[in-house]
Amino acid sequence: MGARTKARKRALELLFEAELREVNVADLLAERLAAPTTQHPLPDYTAELVRGVVGRWTAINEVLSTYSQGWPLERMPAVDRAVLRIAAWEIVWNDEVPDGVAIAEAVELTQRLSTDDSPKFVNGLLARVSEVKLTLA
Numbered sequence: 668m669g670a671r672t673k674a675r676k677r678a679l680e681l682l683f684e685a686e687l688r689e690v691n692v693a694d695l696l697a698e699r700l701a702a703p704t705t706q707h708p709l710p711d712y713t714a715e716l717v718r719g720v721v722g723r724w725t726a727i728n729e730v731l732s733t734y735s736q737g738w739p740l741e742r743m744p745a746v747d748r749a750v751l752r753i754a755a756w757e758i759v760w761n762d763e764v765p766d767g768v769a770i771a772e773a774v775e776l777t778q779r780l781s782t783d784d785s786p787k788f789v790n791g792l793l794a795r796v797s798e799v800k801l802t803l804a
């Protein structure tokens with residue numbers, strides 16, 4: 668597993684945990700950076716992803732809600748929401764990651780961690796976000 672793949676998974680874990688515990692994800696990130704819960708500190712890219720998502724939270728949610736075609740964010744599995752937020756940030760606001768890589772990584776995470784229907788949904792929604800990203804940034 669590559670370094671950025673691991674960083675995405677850790678960012679997903681933080682977003683998911685914050686939602687489940689109903690805590691602010693930025694506060695949780697700061698807490699984990701100050702006192703890691705594992706022997707391996709969070710990768711820099713994990714922090715960049717979480718900060719990027721937090722910084723564009725409203726815009727990301729609007730994009731996902733607009734293009735999810737009848738699937739409100741609240742109705743999506745929590746894992747899917749976290750994966751979609753990370754990938755949407757990478758697609759729209761991070762020029763260092765090719766769209767195809769962000770989409771493929773998101774699909775792979777949902778294949779491993781979510782429902783059987785999630786990979787197809789995530790792939791389709793993120794492909795649409797990629798198509799319209801120039802109007803979003």
